[in-house]
Amino acid sequence: MRRATQLFGICWLLCLLAACGESHFMTDASYRSRVEQDFQQKKALMPQGELFTILDDASLSTYEQEALEFLYAYMPLADITDYPGEFHLMNIRASQRAAEEMPWGKTIPEDLFRHFVLPVRVNNEQLDSARVVFYKELKDRVKSLSLYDAILEVNHWCHEKAVYMPSDARTSSPLATVSTAYGRCGEESTLLVAALRSVGIPARQVYTPRWAHTDDNHAWVEAWADGKWHFLGACEPEPVLDLGWFNAPASRGMLMHTKVFGRYEGKEEVMSVNPTYTEINVIDNYAPTARAKVMVKDEAGNPVPDACVEFKLYNYAEFYTVATKHTDDSGMCGLTAGKGDMLVWASKDGRFGFSKLSFGKQSELTVTLDKQSGDSFTVDIDIVPPAESANLPEVTPEQRAENDRRLAIEDSIRNAYVGKFISEEAARNFARDYKLDRDAVAKILVAARGNYRVIREFMTRLRSDNSRKGGIDLLQQISAKDLRDVRLDVLIDHMQSRVRTTNAGYFRKYVRNPRVSNEMLTPYKTFFGKVISKEDVEAYVAEPMKMVAWVAKNIQVNKECNLGAPPVFPEGVWKARLADAHSRDIFFVSMARSMGVPARIDEVTGKVQLITDDGAIDVNFEAAGQAPAQRGRLAATYTPIQSLDNPKYYSHFTISKVTPQGNLQLLSYDEGDTDMGGGVTWSSLLKEGTSLDAGDYILVTGTRLASGGVLAQMTSLNVKAGGRTETKLVMRENKDEVQVIGNFNSESLFTTLEGGNKQSLLQACGRGYFVVGILGVNQEPTNHALRDISALKTDLEKWGRKLVLLFPNQEQAGKYHAADFPDLPNTVIYGIDTEDIAQQIVKNMKLKRKDTLPIFIIADTFNRVVFVSQGYTIGLGEQLMKTVKGL
Structure with missing residues (x-):
């Protein structure tokens, strides 16, 4: 009897231990403790504590409780405010199910599952329930395959769903990309990562912020199989892994990044750590590299601690920051990069300095903070990118032929789906039946692609003559991507805009228009109509600066609270009373428009402005009022070189404002449609002069050579209030080397x-x-x-x-x-x-x-x-x- 009791006790203890092991999402007690600390800090940051009520659910298992705490500890603010706790719990349960049902589920190391399977967020896309939807489609398709082959198969499935098409910078959700049937590389890679994670395969988006040898960037995917990370082109299936059209360009890359949500302790070089994610450098997977140290000194030769050091690549005619470091107490920082040239820009407290760094040739560089506001300089900089050194895996003719056969089938599957989109003829017939403008309606409905039913339903609700005209006008105001993923309730919401201006153009652009910046469109006007009292609305309309003061007082700004995510919804900012500066700005403009007050974020400068009949009024939240802008004019002469009589912005030159801290802020002019001759050029911007805020600027010009090198020039400019600054726009030439013409x-x-x-x-x-x-x-x-x-x-x-x-x-x-x-x-x-x-x-x-x-x-x-x-x-x-x- 005693022996039987002992055996029962041992069995019970083993079962208990096994249960305890399975119940923990994080089995490392010390890591679990660190996550708990980070979670409590995140909660303390939020003025509104009810955002975490899901964790009070007594039915949560220990696994679910810990997984939720892990996600919430490192979530950007947008994910906390804009998605309910039940959404995150649904995804936790879906990932746990995939781990249990997929044959490789038990072989995935815990840390890889934690960082590269569980998180729904890939980069800065809108979140959706893709994990659940994709799992249903993919589970039976991959469950009998090896992990390696499953990765290839998931990519074939993605190719059935979408192909490449350039678009604007806002990142669609995975389901929106599937609905549209195409996406830019960032959206394709987000789709593939989401699909791989849905079946329990560790995956991450890899991106080069900018290429070193040409004016572009790219994103692709790394997936983990059998102890190793492999890369593949998203929605571009190849017969084997570690192969894509970008093998050669990647071998010339200088930096490849990926964002890992949470505190990551992997082997890769850490670029930066913030409260949301760890950014790691994976350039060693693609190109020969070298490490260099940067010493920052003041003019007296003393090391400068905590200086901001920006590593910049020439791309799209600017020196674009691809990595930011801060010097340690000895004034030092370092970076590993491909063996090419970068510009290192260091700054602190308004002073700055810069110098070229050639990785592989220089192991150390000293940058002196020897410049400040008002200094005059012109500097020629010759940039040499890394040489090509592509390593291609072997593919047999049989593998290639089979892959080509599958691609053709996948194209036909996708084309059959696209064939169900509304045709131009059907769109015109619809417009005729509803007495709408046939040309406008056909263009809008065809552009909406898989979302055309939503747009058509909205149009059917346009009954009166005024609403018909206004509804079409609203649809013409939003972006092409908006047409492909906007919801019906959003469109209806913005058709109910208040009219408080007699300027019809201002009303269309700066009141009824739901698009403020790069945010996802939401029905914020109805929301603000419910939460702001009638008395406050009347006060804000009468004196908009009272609204500025309210936002400045009540919305706490934290620059790190939403890193790695899209802007927080206006409703989320209201609930949290917390935002990053950009989300705060969108919130203010949305709040103003909901009351019929014309407002915008200026596309060129990024400044928040109230729009009046007398012009734009800059808003200064720090001063809780308006900021009268002192402006001057900048003009430039240009002597044409071969085949270039009118340089283009982003192709041949850019202008950046020097901030009070000593950094550079690009003036983001409209790039237009290059193939149609659009966009800003020297003649349209600088030949006669353009109005700019008074201050210091940097003009960058560059001639891209066929080798990928650049002949660049940087010129400092000072625009004085009420004055006119004249300069020369110089395109350097090298007649002995092939140039991009x-x-x-x-x-x-x-x-x-x-x-x-x-x-x-x-x-x-x-x-x-x-x-x-x-x-x-x-x-x-x-x-x-x-x-x-x-x-x-x-x-x-x-x-x-x-x-x-x-x-x-x-x-x-x-x-x-x-x-x-x-x-x-x-x-x-x-x-x-x-x-x-x-x-x-x-x-x-x-x-x-x-x-x-x-x-x-x-x-x-x-x-x-x-x-x-x-x-x-x-x-x-x-x-x-x-x-x-x-x-």
């Missing part, structure tokens, strides 16, 4: 000669450089050009890139006889210019003879043109090869 859209379509299918140049040529030629069939200049190219057949075939030769039309194609030019390289692709590629080249390269053929360019899939030729040219083949060899 223009732009060309590599996704332009043409019709293949064989098969008659429309195809983009990117699809036909793959990533990298290519040649496009527009031929004048049987014309002597074209015949000369083709013979010159034939003479360089061996060299061009050795180069290996495609030469796309296009005929102006089908008739011209019929007159061409390939037998007349038997020695053309085997890399030639023939097609017909059905989409006006020739005219795009003429316009972008500013060719003076619109109809003269042939035209040849060398361009790449980053849309850069490095060579152009038009008309009669002797030795074209040699000119092409000279350029090719200089790349």
Whole structure:
């Protein structure tokens, strides 16, 4: 009996221990204690404690309690205020279920699960219930696969759902991306990470803030399998992992980041730690690297502790900060980066200094804070990016063929879904039936893609003549992305806007318009109408500065409370009485518009402004009132260089304001539609002069060379109140090196000669450089050009890139006889210019003879043109090869 009792006791104890082990989300007691401390600090930060009531639920298991505390301890404010506790609990339970049901669930280390499976947030997207939805679709599809193959399979599933399409900077939620069927790289990678995590696979978004060798950035995904992190291009399935079109560009990268929510203790270099996430540097996974130390000194030669040190890459014609460090007590900080050049900008208390740092060549750099407001300088800076050193995994012909077969099937699945979107004809018929503007309605409904039913339902509710006109106008005010994911209640809310201004333009843009900045659209007008008393509304309308004073007094600003997330909803700011400065600004503008008071955030300067018939009034929350802006004018002369008679903002020059702290704040002018000739240029901005706030500015110009290097120049400017500052906009040249001389859209379509299918140049040529030629069939200049190219057949075939030769039309194609030019390289692709590629080249390269053929360019899939030729040219083949060899 006693023995039986002992056995029972042992079994009971083992069961209890096992249960205890399973019940903890964090089995490390010391880590659990640290999380508890961080959670209590987060709670203490919040003036409104009821935001955490989910944790008072007595039915929560220990696992759920700890997981919730972990998430809340490191959540950005937006996730606490804008999503109920039940939402986060739902996702905890879904992740736990995946761990239990997926075959690899028990093999995932606890720390990887904690940081790379449990969190719903990937970067700064809107959150949704994608984890639950995706799990239902993917569970049976991957449960019999190895972890490695499951990662590949999930990416194939994502390719069924979405493909690449550039868009604005606001990041759609994963479900919105699926509904739309496309997204930019940040949205595609967010979708893939969410899908992988939904089936219990550790995944993280990796991004290069900016490339070093070209004006762009990119985001992709790393997923963990069998003890190692692998990378893959999101929604771009390859036969194996660690392969994507970006292998070569990534080998030239200088920094690759990923955000890890929570306190992360992995092996990677830590870039920074804040109350929300740990930012780590994974550049070592992609490129040869070197580490360098930076010493910051004052003019007396003394080390400067706690100086802000910004590591900047030249990109989009500015020196863009890709990493920020602070010096230690000895004035030192350091960074690991790819072996290329950066600009190091150090600042403290209004003083600043800068210097170029060449990683791999310099292990140490000293920057002296020798400049301040009012100092005058012009500095030439030559930037050299890292060299290419791509390492490509082996792919067999069989693997490639099978992957291509699957891609075609996935394209058909996605296209079938997209085919269910409303057509232009159906949209016009709808507009006719409801007596709406057919052109406007068709454009809006087609642009809404998978969200067209919501937009159509809104339109059906536009009954009176005034509301019809206003409703269409509202839809034209919001962004294309808004059309794809806005909710019906949001649109209805903003149609009920109060009218307190007689200026119809102000009402449309700065009252009824729901779009303030980069936030998700919400029905804030109805909310404010409920929580702000009638008496307060009347007082604020009569004296808007009272509203400024209320916000300054009642909304606490904390710069670290919402890092890594989109702006907090206006309703969330009201509930929390806490916000980052940007969310506070959106809150104020939303609050003002809800009362019919015109307000905005200026797109160029980022300043909050009240709009009156007399102009814009700057709002200063620190002074709790208006801030009269002292302004002057800035103008610049420009002497044209080859193929560049009118430099473009973001392509060739930018202007940044020097802040009181000594940092740089870019003036964000509208970049427009480059292919349509839009955007800000020297002639539209600086030729006659532009009005700016008085203060100090930095003008940056840069000539991007075909090698990826840059010939940059920085010039300080001082704009005085009421004065006019004159300067020179200088584009430096290097006549001995191939330069980027223009732009060309590599996704332009043409019709293949064989098969008659429309195809983009990117699809036909793959990533990298290519040649496009527009031929004048049987014309002597074209015949000369083709013979010159034939003479360089061996060299061009050795180069290996495609030469796309296009005929102006089908008739011209019929007159061409390939037998007349038997020695053309085997890399030639023939097609017909059905989409006006020739005219795009003429316009972008500013060719003076619109109809003269042939035209040849060398361009790449980053849309850069490095060579152009038009008309009669002797030795074209040699000119092409000279350029090719200089790349």
